[in-house]
Amino acid sequence: MLAFSGMLVNRLKTKRQTLIGTTVLGLAVFIDDYLNSLAVSASMKNLTDRYRISREKLAFVVDSTAAPVCILVPISTWAVYFAALLEENNAVAEGAGMELYIQSIPYMAYGWAALVVVWLVVSGILPDIGPMKKAEQRAQAGQPIPPGCEQVGFDTSDLPETSPARGLMNFLLPMAVLVAASVYYEIDLLKGALAASIFTMVLYYWQRLLSFGDLVESMLTGFKVMLHPIAVVAAGFMVKEINDQLGMTPYIIETITPYLSKELLPAAVFAVMAAVVFSTGSSWGVFVISLPIVIPLAQSMDMSMPLTVGALLSASAFGSHACFFSDSTVLSSQGSGCGTMDHAVTQIPYALIGGALAFISLLVLGFTLA
Numbered sequence: 001m002l003a004f005s006g007m008l009v010n011r012l013k014t015k016r017q018t019l020i021g022t023t024v025l026g027l028a029v030f031i032d033d034y035l036n037s038l039a040v041s042a043s044m045k046n047l048t049d050r051y052r053i054s055r056e057k058l059a060f061v062v063d064s065t066a067a068p069v070c071i072l073v074p075i076s077t078w079a080v081y082f083a084a085l086l087e088e089n090n091a092v093a094e095g096a097g098m099e100l101y102i103q104s105i106p107y108m109a110y111g112w113a114a115l116v117v118v119w120l121v122v123s124g125i126l127p128d129i130g131p132m133k134k135a136e137q138r139a140q141a142g143q144p145i146p147p148g149c150e151q152v153g154f155d156t157s158d159l160p161e162t163s164p165a166r167g168l169m170n171f172l173l174p175m176a177v178l179v180a181a182s183v184y185y186e187i188d189l190l191k192g193a194l195a196a197s198i199f200t201m202v203l204y205y206w207q208r209l210l211s212f213g214d215l216v217e218s219m220l221t222g223f224k225v226m227l228h229p230i231a232v233v234a235a236g237f238m239v240k241e242i243n244d245q246l247g248m249t250p251y252i253i254e255t256i257t258p259y260l261s262k263e264l265l266p267a268a269v270f271a272v273m274a275a276v277v278f279s280t281g282s283s284w285g286v287f288v289i290s291l292p293i294v295i296p297l298a299q300s301m302d303m304s305m306p307l308t309v310g311a312l313l314s315a316s317a318f319g320s321h322a323c324f325f326s327d328s329t330v331l332s333s334q335g336s337g338c339g340t341m342d343h344a345v346t347q348i349p350y351a352l353i354g355g356a357l358a359f360i361s362l363l364v365l366g367f368t369l370a
Contacts, residue, residue, distance in 0.1 A: 003167020008047065015051040019061060019122035022048065026065025030073040031178065033066035033320070033328050040065070041335030054139035055146060055338035056132060056346040061118060063332040063347060067283065067320040068114035068354075071313045074102050075182055080189040081284060082313065089291045091305060100309060107310025107365060109270070109358035110318045117354045132346040146342045166207070174200040239289050262301045266311040267363040269294055273312060274355065277319020281326045287316060304369050307362075314358050322351035 008025075012018045022044045029036040041062045048058045070076040083097035092100045120126035128136045135146070177199045182192030201215045210218070260268060273290055277283050291312070298308040320326045324344040333343035 003164050003171065007164045007168065012047065015053060016122065016124055018044075018047055018051050018053060019057070022058065022061050023065060023118060023122050026062055027069055029065075030069050030076055031175075032077045033070045034331060036066040036069070037062055037328050037331035038335045041332060041337075045335075045337055049144045052139045052142065052144055054132075054135040054144050054346075055336045056135040056342050057121075057128075057139075059332045059336035059338055059343040060132070060347045060350065061122060062336060063321060063328055063343070064114050064118035064350070066328045066332065067317045068111045071108050071317050072105055072111045072115075074098060074105070075179055075189060075192075077189070078313075078316075082287070082309075082316075085287060085291055086295075086309065089295045091291075091295045091309070100305060104306040104309035104313065107266075107307045107362075108313045108317070109310065109361040109365075110274075110314035110321075110354060113354040113357035113361070114317070114321060114351075116357070117350050121350065126350075129349045130346075132349070135342070135346055146338050170203065170207075170209075173203065235285060244292065260301075262303055263366045264363075265298060265301060265303050266307050266366040267359055269308065269311040270315045270318075270359060270362050273315035274318045277316055278323045281319075281323045283316045283320035283323075283326060286319075287312065307365055307369055311362050314362070318351065318355050318358065322348060322355065324348075 008021045012021050022040065025044065026036055026040050029040055041058060044062075045055065045058055048055075067078070070078045073079065079098065079101055083101045085097075086092055086100055087094050087097040091097075117126065127133075138144075138146075174196050178189075178192050178196035180192075181195035182189050185191040197219065201219070204210050205212060205215060273286070273294075276290070277286050280286055294308065294312060295305075298305060320328050323329060324341065329344055329347075330340055333340045336343070
């Protein structure tokens with residue numbers, strides 16, 4: 001990632017080009033939103049400081065290309081997780097979860113809307129709004145970092161330097177192995193990630209970039225980062241079991257069905273679940289509980305399953321993007337070197353614009369495909 005940004009240094013000559021370059025780099029890191037939030041921000045913040053771009057705008061660009069992009073790519077941690085959940089909740093037969101996920105990508109309205117909004121912002125078509133305008137005025141006055149903000153982002157100072165060509169190879173080859181191995185194992189990203197990780201360790205060790213001990217320690221550090229979201233997901237499965245024993249799913253279906261039309265279902269699912277994820281900050285755990293309710297409801301109304309899944313994933317991405325204390329919000333702000341609340345309040349107007357576009361799109365799709 002650092003090598004890629006290093007290659008951009010001599011090619012990006014203006015503020016707008018730097019913002020567009022950051023967006024492109026964010027799109028390239030589609031595997032996981034955690035990796036995106038940490039790596040892209042750490043790689044680009046020195047360059048954005050040079051052109052007096054506020055850390056808040058950097059965090060917004062990074063966050064906008066994290067979860068909203070990950071849901072649109074079938075080879076991502078989000079895709080694998082939700083594909084498994086779809087099979088678990090009988091939306092499709094076993095082994096067909098990824099196929100349904102791929103069919104749902106065109107209907108993941110918030111992912112597409114967020115990309116449109118961030119592109120309009122970095123292109124200068126959509127102006128700075130509210131708190132973001134103040135942050136940019138401060139940056140233009142020579143202070144891109146918010147006052148009093150402790151710099152606790154991802155530290156890249158101790159990483160060994162490599163030539164740009166070798167660094168780019170070290171980024172692209174593991175990604176290529178990840179994609180190839182995942183396809184070889186029938187879109188099994190767990191096996192693909194394992195193959196790519198082993199390949200990366202061998203590649204770096206062969207070049208003597210890191211010792212074997214450092215490579216193993218890096219792998220264990222990656223595991224530690226994922227412990228919190230795994231714990232949240234595990235708790236979600238516990239609540240799901242309780243809901244099943246209480247009979248919550250049939251009760252909600254019988255209660256809501258008389259008042260909810262088939263045409264309004266996708267937009268309603270997006271609005272309700274987006275509010276839940278925004279208020280809880282759990283973009284993954286909530287859907288362990290909600291899928292057993294939404295999927296049977298859509299089936300009872302004979303609603304398009306790809307459209308329903310698209311609405312659910314849109315809600316998840318919006319909640320992860322807009323929530324003030326979600327994982328991606330915290331990681332994007334930390335990686336970019338600004339306060340979490342500084343990032344949250346400057347980003348929320350743009351997230352709401354994307355949410356409104358997604359809601360309208362799902363409303364139109366509901367009436368079109370019903």
